[in-house]
Amino acid sequence: MSDLKLAAVIGWPIHHSRSPKLHGHWLKQYGISGTYIALPIRPDDLADCLPRLPKMGFTGCNLTIPHKEIVLPLVDEIDAAAQAVGAVNTVTFRDGRIFGTNTDVYGFMEYLRVSVPGFRADAGPAVVLGAGGASRAVLYGLVEAGAREIRVVNRSKARAEALIQHFARPGLTLHAVDEAGAAEAVAGASLLVNATSLGMTGQPDHTITLDGLAAGAIVYDLVYSPLETSLLRQAKARGLRTVDGLGMLLYQAKPAFERFFGVTPEIDDALRAAVLA
Numbered sequence: 001m002s003d004l005k006l007a008a009v010i011g012w013p014i015h016h017s018r019s020p021k022l023h024g025h026w027l028k029q030y031g032i033s034g035t036y037i038a039l040p041i042r043p044d045d046l047a048d049c050l051p052r053l054p055k056m057g058f059t060g061c062n063l064t065i066p067h068k069e070i071v072l073p074l075v076d077e078i079d080a081a082a083q084a085v086g087a088v089n090t091v092t093f094r095d096g097r098i099f100g101t102n103t104d105v106y107g108f109m110e111y112l113r114v115s116v117p118g119f120r121a122d123a124g125p126a127v128v129l130g131a132g133g134a135s136r137a138v139l140y141g142l143v144e145a146g147a148r149e150i151r152v153v154n155r156s157k158a159r160a161e162a163l164i165q166h167f168a169r170p171g172l173t174l175h176a177v178d179e180a181g182a183a184e185a186v187a188g189a190s191l192l193v194n195a196t197s198l199g200m201t202g203q204p205d206h207t208i209t210l211d212g213l214a215a216g217a218i219v220y221d222l223v224y225s226p227l228e229t230s231l232l233r234q235a236k237a238r239g240l241r242t243v244d245g246l247g248m249l250l251y252q253a254k255p256a257f258e259r260f261f262g263v264t265p266e267i268d269d270a271l272r273a274a275v276l277a
């Protein structure tokens with residue numbers, strides 16, 4: 001077998017993906033004989049294409065829109081994070097089997113811990129805006145980290161309700177709120193996470209006000225384009241602590257790179273610059 005290690009990100013469309021830049025930077029930095037490419041695969045073709053990749057020398061791949069859920073029946077094994085989130089964003093091929101995981105949970109929590117040393121999920125109520133795929137990863141991360149109260153605010157309340165039912169467990173208080181209840185949900189919260197596409201370039205902006213957040217609260221925006229969203233600007237102007245979305249993108253790639261190429265990569269300013277370029 002060749003020494004050249006191959007990995008990919010699969011999506012449809014895929015031209016926007018920053019993953020080849022990210023993994024390419026690390027491959028160069030660590031002098032690894034490997035390649036990470038973007039593979040445009042139609043949703044209908046995933047079942048046919050995925051099992052062929054190991055035969056072509058791929059060690060694994062990342063999956064992005066619209067494949068994260070479609071891939072579930074195609075993997076032989078998934079871990080607890082992927083199971084709880086209901087989506088797989090990384091697969092690895094080993095001994096003729098396909099393993100699936102979800103590294104968004106790690107990416108979200110790890111960057112939060114790096115950005116806010118001493119972060120405690122049980123420090124106060126958390127507000128999560130959005131009830132889509134990213135929100136599931138956020139909720140699972142916070143619940144596993146010991147959050148005691150989470151308020152999910154979403155345009156369609158039914159989706160927020162389905163989400164809180166999924167994560168219900170003893171000792172955890174969960175609320176589902178529509179946008180009309182947002183101000184009340186924000187009151188006294190120590191963490192606010194935006195997991196909607198609001199504020200992203202080309203999308204509408206938030207109407208939410210941060211007035212009621214606890215002093216010293218953390219505002220974490222998963223949107224990374226633009227890097228400084230209006231929500232983060234609003235938070236900074238109030239002297240709140242802020243966490244941007246680019247770090248999560250970088251940190252979710254770390255365990256994937258480790259699995260594909262066998263090296264634990266560092267996240268530093270050079271990587272941020274390479275991905276932003």
Ligand SMILES: NC(=O)c1ccc[n+]([C@@H]2O[C@H](COP(=O)([O-])OP(=O)(O)OC[C@H]3O[C@@H](n4cnc5c(N)ncnc54)[C@H](OP(=O)(O)O)[C@@H]3O)[C@@H](O)[C@H]2O)c1
Pocket residue numbers: 104107129130131132133134135154155156159194195196197198200204222223224245246248249250252
């Ligand atoms: N930094 C990272 O590494 C990272 C990772 C994953 C995702 N993200 C970002 O997180 C965001 C959400 O991604 P996703 O995968 O969860 O998407 P998704 O599953 O499509 O969910 C989108 C969410 O945004 C809400 N939304 C969309 N347009 C809205 C509008 N005009 N008004 C109010 N709410 C609106 C949706 O509400 P409804 O349910 O009512 O439709 C839903 O809650 C995206 O911006 C994505 O780029 C970042």
